[in-house]
Amino acid sequence: MNTPSEGVKEARSGQPEPGARVVSVDVLRGFDMFWLVGGAGLALGIGRMLGSPAKEIVLRQLEHAKWEWFYFYDLIFPLFVFLAGVSTVFFMGRLVREQGRSAALRRLLRRCVLMFLLGILYSGGLAAPWPEVRLMGVLQRIALCCFFSGLLFCFLDWKGLGAVLLIVLLGYWALLSFVPLPGSDAVSWGEGENWASWLDTRYLPGRKHYGTYDPEGLLSTLPAVGTCLLGVLAGFALKSTRFRPLTKAAGLFLAGCALAAVGYGWGMYCPIIKKLWTPSYVCVAGGYSLMLLGLFYFVVDVLQVRWWTAPFVWIGVNPLTIYLARNLIEFNKISERFVGGSVAAWVGEDGGYLLKMGVSLFLSLLFVWYLNRKRIYLRL
Numbered sequence: 001m002n003t004p005s006e007g008v009k010e011a012r013s014g015q016p017e018p019g020a021r022v023v024s025v026d027v028l029r030g031f032d033m034f035w036l037v038g039g040a041g042l043a044l045g046i047g048r049m050l051g052s053p054a055k056e057i058v059l060r061q062l063e064h065a066k067w068e069w070f071y072f073y074d075l076i077f078p079l080f081v082f083l084a085g086v087s088t089v090f091f092m093g094r095l096v097r098e099q100g101r102s103a104a105l106r107r108l109l110r111r112c113v114l115m116f117l118l119g120i121l122y123s124g125g126l127a128a129p130w131p132e133v134r135l136m137g138v139l140q141r142i143a144l145c146c147f148f149s150g151l152l153f154c155f156l157d158w159k160g161l162g163a164v165l166l167i168v169l170l171g172y173w174a175l176l177s178f179v180p181l182p183g184s185d186a187v188s189w190g191e192g193e194n195w196a197s198w199l200d201t202r203y204l205p206g207r208k209h210y211g212t213y214d215p216e217g218l219l220s221t222l223p224a225v226g227t228c229l230l231g232v233l234a235g236f237a238l239k240s241t242r243f244r245p246l247t248k249a250a251g252l253f254l255a256g257c258a259l260a261a262v263g264y265g266w267g268m269y270c271p272i273i274k275k276l277w278t279p280s281y282v283c284v285a286g287g288y289s290l291m292l293l294g295l296f297y298f299v300v301d302v303l304q305v306r307w308w309t310a311p312f313v314w315i316g317v318n319p320l321t322i323y324l325a326r327n328l329i330e331f332n333k334i335s336e337r338f339v340g341g342s343v344a345a346w347v348g349e350d351g352g353y354l355l356k357m358g359v360s361l362f363l364s365l366l367f368v369w370y371l372n373r374k375r376i377y378l379r380l
Contacts, residue, residue, distance in 0.1 A: 022086075022090070022238055022297070022301060023300050023306070023309070024293070024296040024297040024299070024300035024301045025083060025086055025087065025293075025296075026312075026316035027296055027300050027309045027312045027316055028083060028292055028293060028296040028312075028316070029080065029312075029316035029319060030309075030311070030312030030313055030314065030315035031292075031296070031312050031316075032076060032079045032080050033080070033315045033316070033319055033322060033323070034311070034312060035073070035076055036323070036326065037315065037322060037326065037331075037361070037364040037365075037368070038331065038357065038360050038363075038364040038365070040062055040073070041332070041357035041360060041361065042354070042357045042358055042361050043058065043062055044058075044059065044062050044353075044357065045350070045353050045354030045355075045356075045357040046058070047059045047062065048350040049350050049351070049354060061073065064274060065272075065273075065274060067191055067273060067275065068189075068271045068272060068273055069272055070272050070274070070281065070284050070285070074281075074285070075285055075288055075289070077138065077274075078224075078227050078277075078281075078282075078285035078289065079285070079288070079292070080142070080319075081141070081145050081227045081228050081231070082227055082228065082230060082231040082234070082285075082286060082289040083289075083293075084145060084231060085145075085149050085227070085228035085229060085230060085232040085233075085234070085235060086231040086232070086234050086235040086238065086293070087235070088149050088150050088153055088228070088232050089153065089232055089235030089236055089238070090235065090239065092108065092150050092153050093153075093239070095107055095108075096154060104154060105151065108146070108150040108151070109147065111146070111380040112143040112150075113143070114380045115139055115142065115143035115146070115380055116139070116140050116143040118139055118320075118324065119137045119138065119140035119142075119143065120133065120134070122138075122139055122323075122324060123137040128207075130206070131207065132206070132207045133206045134206055134207045134208075134214070135205060135206040135207075136204065136214050136216045136217055136218070137209075137214075137216055139323070141216040141221055144224075144225070145225050145227070145228035146228065148228075149225060149228040149229055149231075152229070152232075153232055158233055158236045161229055161233060162233060164229060165226050165229045168222055168223060168225065168226045169223060169226050169279040169282060169283075170279070172278075172279055173270050173279045175195055176189065176195055176196075176270075176276070176278070177269070177270065179195070181194075181195065181198050182198075189271050189273065189276070189278075192210075192213060194276060195219055196213065196217055196218070196219040196220045196276050197212060197217075199217070199218050199219050200212070200213040200214055200217040200218055203218060204217055204218050215274070215275040220275075220277040221277075223277045223278070223279060223281075223282050226279075226282050227277075227282050227285065227286060230286045230290075231289070234252060234289075234290060234293055237251065237252060238252075238293075238297065245301060245302045246298070246302055248294075248297065249295075249297045249298035249302055250294065250298075251294070252290050252291075252293050252294030252297065253290070253291050253294030253295060253298075254294075255294075256286075256288065256289065256291035256292075256293075256294060257287065257291060258287070259283050259286050259287035259290060260284050260286075260288055260291070261287070262283050262287070263280045263281070263282070263283025263284035263285075264280075264284060266279065266280040266283060267284070272284055311368070313372075314365075314368040314369055314371070314372040318368065318371055318372065318376075318377050318378070320380070321371060321376070321377060322368055322371075324378070325367070329367070331360040331361075331363045331364050331367075332356065332357075334360070334363055335356045335357075335359035335360040335363060336356060338359055339352075339356055339359050340352075340356065343355070344356060
C-alpha cells in the first residue's frame, strides 16, 4: 500500500500537463465503478418503485443482455477497459520519458502479471482443486489488454495503433462471419457454437465461467484489446496541444456518436454480443465511452464544474482496492443489520429493498472516503 505517485492535478487551461492525471478521467472511472459499489442497487431499488412502463425500462437497463443486443449495464466493463487505454498514454508516456522504454516495459510487465494473479485470486484462487481454478476473468482481461496496449504504445504512433485496431476488428469479424468451424459447413454466432467457444473448450484450461466457454476467454480477448487501443487513441487526443480543450471535448463526443452509429449499423451483419466482444459491440461500447469522455472532459476540465465530483474521484483514483474489497466486504448484508427485518417490512417489499440499497451505497461511499482520507491505495 502506498500513496499515489502523482496527485490529481488541475490545469486552468484544461490542457493536461506532462505526467499529470486528467481529473475528468478519474471522475469518469469513478462514475463507472459507482455502479458496481452500490449505484446499480440503488437504481434498481428506484426502478422497482416506479410504475410501468418506466419500471420495465429501468430494470432492463440494469441487467446484461442474455446474448445479443446492448443495455446500459453492458457498458460498465468496456468503459473501464477503454479508460485503462486512456490512462496508458499518460502512465506509459511518463515512464518512457523519465526511465526509458526498457524500464517502462519491465514496469508494465510486472504490473500486468500482478494484476493477472490478483484476478485468479479474486475468482477463487486455489480454494478448489486445479481443474476448477478459473484462469480468465475480469481482472485477467484488463491485465492482458493493458499489457498489449502498453506494448504497442511503446513502438507505434497513433496511426500505427489505429491500423492495428482496424486489423483486429476486421480480422475477428471475418473469422466469425466467413470461416466455418471444423467439421461444419456453416458459420454461427450462437452461444456455444462459435469460434470463441470452440477455442475455449479445447485450449483454455481450468474452469470456464459458462462450463464450456468463458466470456473473458482466449479469442474474445483480442477485440477487448481493441477497446483498450481505442482508449489509447482517445488519450492521444486528450494529451495533444494542437487543439483547444473545447475542440477536444466536442471532437471526442462527435467521434463517439459516429462510432456508435457505425456499431449499430454493423450490428445488422455482425450481432452486438458482449460475451463474444464482437466488433459491433466494440464500436457501440466505444462510441458511448467516447461520448462520456467528451462530456466529462467538457464539464470537469473545460468548465471546471467540480462541486459534485468528490465521491467519484475517491473511487476513480483507487479502483483496484475497491474492486478487490467487493469480494471481501458484503455491504448489502451489513446494511440489513441496520434496516432489515421489521424496518424493511414496515415500508413494504420494494420500499425495504430501496432502503437497504441506499444504506449499502452509503456504507460503500463511507468506505472509499476513509480509504482516500487515510491515503490507502493499492498500486502495482
